[in-house]
Amino acid sequence: MKVLVAVKRVVDYNVKVRVKADNSGVDLANVKMSMNPFCEIAVEEAVRLKEKGVATEIVVVSIGPTTAQEQLRTALALGADRAILVESAEDLTSLAVAKLLKAVVDKAQPQLVILGKQAIDSDNNQTGQMLAALSGYGQGTFASNVEISGDSVAVTREVDGGAQTVSLKLPAIVTTDLRLNEPRYASLPNIMKAKKKPLEVLTPDALGVSTASTNKTVKVEAPAARSAGIKVKSVAELVEKLKNEAKVI
Amino acid sequence: MTILVIAEHDNKVVAPATLNIVAAAVKIGGDIHVLVAGQGAGAAAEAAAKIAGVAKVLVADNAAYAHQLPENVAPLVAELGAGYSHILAAATSNGKNILPRVAAQLDVDQISEIISVESADTFKRPIYAGNAIATVQSNAAVKVITVRATGFDPVAAEGGSASVEAIAAAHDAGTSSFVGEELAKSDRPELTAAKIVVSGGRGMQNGDNFKHLYALADKLGAAVGASRAAVDAGFVPNDMQVGQTGKIVAPQLYIAVGISGAIQHLAGMKDSKVIVAINKDEEAPIFQVADYGLVADLFEAVPELVLTI
Numbered sequence: 082m083k084v085l086v087a088v089k090r091v092v093d094y095n096v097k098v099r100v101k102a103d104n105s106g107v108d109l110a111n112v113k114m115s116m117n118p119f120c121e122i123a124v125e126e127a128v129r130l131k132e133k134g135v136a137t138e139i140v141v142v143s144i145g146p147t148t149a150q151e152q153l154r155t156a157l158a159l160g161a162d163r164a165i166l167v168e169s170a171e172d173l174t175s176l177a178v179a180k181l182l183k184a185v186v187d188k189a190q191p192q193l194v195i196l197g198k199q200a201i202d203s204d205n206n207q208t209g210q211m212l213a214a215l216s217g218y219g220q221g222t223f224a225s226n227v228e229i230s231g232d233s234v235a236v237t238r239e240v241d242g243g244a245q246t247v248s249l250k251l252p253a254i255v256t257t258d259l260r261l262n263e264p265r266y267a268s269l270p271n272i273m274k275a276k277k278k279p280l281e282v283l284t285p286d287a288l289g290v291s292t293a294s295t296n297k298t299v300k301v302e303a304p305a306a307r308s309a310g311i312k313v314k315s316v317a318e319l320v321e322k323l324k325n326e327a328k329v330i
Numbered sequence: 331m332t333i334l335v336i337a338e339h340d341n342k343v344v345a346p347a348t349l350n351i352v353a354a355a356v357k358i359g360g361d362i363h364v365l366v367a368g369q370g371a372g373a374a375a376e377a378a379a380k381i382a383g384v385a386k387v388l389v390a391d392n393a394a395y396a397h398q399l400p401e402n403v404a405p406l407v408a409e410l411g412a413g414y415s416h417i418l419a420a421a422t423s424n425g426k427n428i429l430p431r432v433a434a435q436l437d438v439d440q441i442s443e444i445i446s447v448e449s450a451d452t453f454k455r456p457i458y459a460g461n462a463i464a465t466v467q468s469n470a471a472v473k474v475i476t477v478r479a480t481g482f483d484p485v486a487a488e489g490g491s492a493s494v495e496a497i498a499a500a501h502d503a504g505t506s507s508f509v510g511e512e513l514a515k516s517d518r519p520e521l522t523a524a525k526i527v528v529s530g531g532r533g534m535q536n537g538d539n540f541k542h543l544y545a546l547a548d549k550l551g552a553a554v555g556a557s558r559a560a561v562d563a564g565f566v567p568n569d570m571q572v573g574q575t576g577k578i579v580a581p582q583l584y585i586a587v588g589i590s591g592a593i594q595h596l597a598g599m600k601d602s603k604v605i606v607a608i609n610k611d612e613e614a615p616i617f618q619v620a621d622y623g624l625v626a627d628l629f630e631a632v633p634e635l636v637l638t639i
Contacts, residue, residue: 095591098458107462148486174439175430204457204574205442210430219401219505222427237508240423241521241577243513243569245400249506259558259575260568284537296439297471299452303461307600310621312612316634319606319624327604327621329526330550330639 082229082251084127084136085191087182088120088156090149091202106298107202116152119197124255125264126227128160128197135229136193138162142185144178146170150280157275158267164280166190167288175203177285177292179211184288186216191252193234198223198256209256223258295299331360331450334411335384336419336428339374339397344381346523347420351578352381355418356479356485357447361385361442364492365410366398367403369396379494382486390497397508398424398610404431405501411472412436415450421476421578429476438470445481460576460597479522480580480601514569518544524553524581529572529599530565531557531607533588533628537565540634543587549639555579557586557595580596588628591616 092098093115098107128229132135141161143149146168153164167181186194197204213220221227221236225244228235229251237246239258267275285292313319323330333355338345348364349484355362362383366375367390389411394402407428411417414507417432419425424472433440444453445463452467453475521527528547530540540554547554556565557571572579574597586603589595591614600619601606607620608631619621624631 092458098461100462107458125410176434176437176439179434202458204459205440207427207430207433207440207442209429211434213400214404214431214434217503217505220427220431221502222400223423238423239568240511241569243511245397245511247506248508248509250504253505259562294439295468297469298469299347299465299467302465303458304456304460304463305603307619309618310605310623312617312623312625316624316626316631316638318636319622320635322581322622323604323606327583329604 082137082192083138083189084126084130085186085189085194086139086141086156086161087121087194087196087208088124088141088143088152089117089197089200090114090143090145090152091117091200094118094201095163100301100303104302106301114148114157114186117197117200119199119257121264122192122259122261123195123197124156124159124161125262128255129204130229131160142167142182142190142224144169144173144181154275155267159265159273163278166280166282168282168284169291169292174293174294174296175205175207176211178208179196179215182208182212183215184290185314186212193251193253193255195255195257198258209254213254218253220246220250220254222256224255224261225258225260227255227261252317254328290303333358333360333362333413333416333418334414334542335362336407336417336425337364337366337374337378338420338422339371340366342370342373342379343582346484347479349380349381349421349487350482351418351420351477352383353485354444354447355416356383356452357482357622358416359420360415363388364391365394365407367406369393375494377443380488384490384492387494388497389490389494390499392500394500394502398428399506399508400428400431401503401506402444402501403428404435405503406499407432407556408435409499410497411495414472416473416475418475418477420621421478425476429474433474434471436474438472438474439468440474440476441468442476443478445478457595459594460600461593478578479515480578506609514567518547519553520557521553521572521577522558522579525581526550526552527553527555527572527581528553528585528587529557529589530560530587531589532559532563534560535566540566542629544546545636546632549636557589557592559592585631586616586620589616590614591619
């Protein structure tokens with residue numbers, strides 16, 4: 082079974098981002114970039130499927146700038162077999178990304194596509210669901226467990242208030258949640274080997290996909306700051322303040 | 331302009347988040363219709379018809395919609411929604427699951443998790459885990475939007491008298507089926523709906539120590555949450571996680587116990603009205619957002635708090 086994994090290059094999750102002075106966006110100059118954490122979980126899940134003998138080939142794809150090749154090489158070092166970069170310097174919307182991924186799915190014909198549930202930059206949580214809609218496939222979003230059996234996949238999903246399990250016919254789309262697995266680190270020999278694995282570069286034009294958007298970001302601002310209050314000295318003082326000053330208990 | 335609101339419900343009752351979504355629709359302006367898609371959802375539809383400000387309730391009652399499978403519900407919403415100016419759903423696990431599928435079917439970009447309505451086509455939403463707020467404008471014929479419930483004060487659950495109209499629709503894509511669910515049972519209020527939330531972090535040291543927080547929560551009628559650190563350490567299940575990647579809460583009172591205050595946690599609770607932090611590390615970042623900070627050993631302070639309140 083062929084598995085396609087989509088990964089995104091984003092600001093490293095340890096970086097505290099700053100809004101640009103002209104409110105046009107977030108300042109990404111000289112900021113550490115990494116693979117989106119939910120995408121790391123997606124790669125790990127695919128590698129585990131291959132280790133179990135369920136997956137035969139892992140294709141990793143990223144839509145983004147030339148530098149996204151770094152994240153693709155990371156995925157190759159973690160165990161993906163080959164990589165595809167759909168190169169675009171533009172800031173694409175989730176729908177545009179889903180359309181590009183659909184074109185890649187049509188070419189690669191995977192049985193399973195695994196994506197992160199959301200990217201930690203745009204926080205959209207849309208791409209997997211949109212790809213499922215465009216492909217006409219079933220979707221198992223926010224997955225905490227994935228079991229392939231025959232021509233279907235059982236996905237346990239993290240939902241508000243608990244967990245839900247659905248069964249999907251293959252091919253299907255899975256998006257990862259935090260507890261699906263704990264991603265491994267790439268070993269140095271594997272990082273060296275990854276440099277020799279195939280990496281194909283495509284463009285939206287070559288795939289015949291329009292990336293036009295119905296959304297426009299007007300401005301980006303820093304959130305309203307919450308100022309620190311006071312320190313109380315004792316539990317008794319805290320209760321007194323909550324009762325008489327804040328009046329919340 | 332007519333706005334279609336997708337009701338959040340379990341076939342019997344309409345979830346409180348629906349009231350916040352209707353409030354967002356009121357801000358946009360125009361007639362408001364509510365879709366109740368489910369099976370045996372008559373009671374939920376009747377409840378939806380009573381929500382203040384709703385003009386019409388559409389009920390699609392079919393086995394295919396029983397478990398809100400997105401493969402079946404999204405085509406219904408896309409088909410119905412094509413005639414509306416806006417389609418709104420709560421940014422719950424269900425709304426997030428279904429609505430992007432609808433947007434893709436309508437070939438429009440979705441706007442996720444809005445926290446304010448600037449005008450009928452312009453909205454604010456947090457990005458980078460709440461470290462920046464983007465103002466986004468949509469020129470789509472149908473604007474497809476998920477709404478963060480805590481960004482809007484709920485409308486009244488009673489007082490409306492909308493007409494109820496049955497829709498004979500049955501989309502069964504046949505690509506997915508419901509197997510089962512395990513919902514955590516609790517007598518305490520639901521996290522996102524609670525007026526008071528008590529949350530524990532890594533400072534709780536283990537899952538057993540959460541008993542101190544449960545005791546405090548029961549005294550206050552509060553829900554119990556946790557930071558991602560506490561969830562990742564396996565102290566408590568992750569449906570208790572408050573933060574950007576967990577639940578977003580905005581209660582009247584939020585009590586953070588043994589929580590350092592990582593950015594990802596703050597993004598999930600900083601809109602709370604009053605924040606209390608109890609932590610023995612006086613340098614903990616949580617104190618920078620707390621209205622009342624108590625530097626103390628939580629294992630002494632929390633039991634004392636239970637006795638004092």
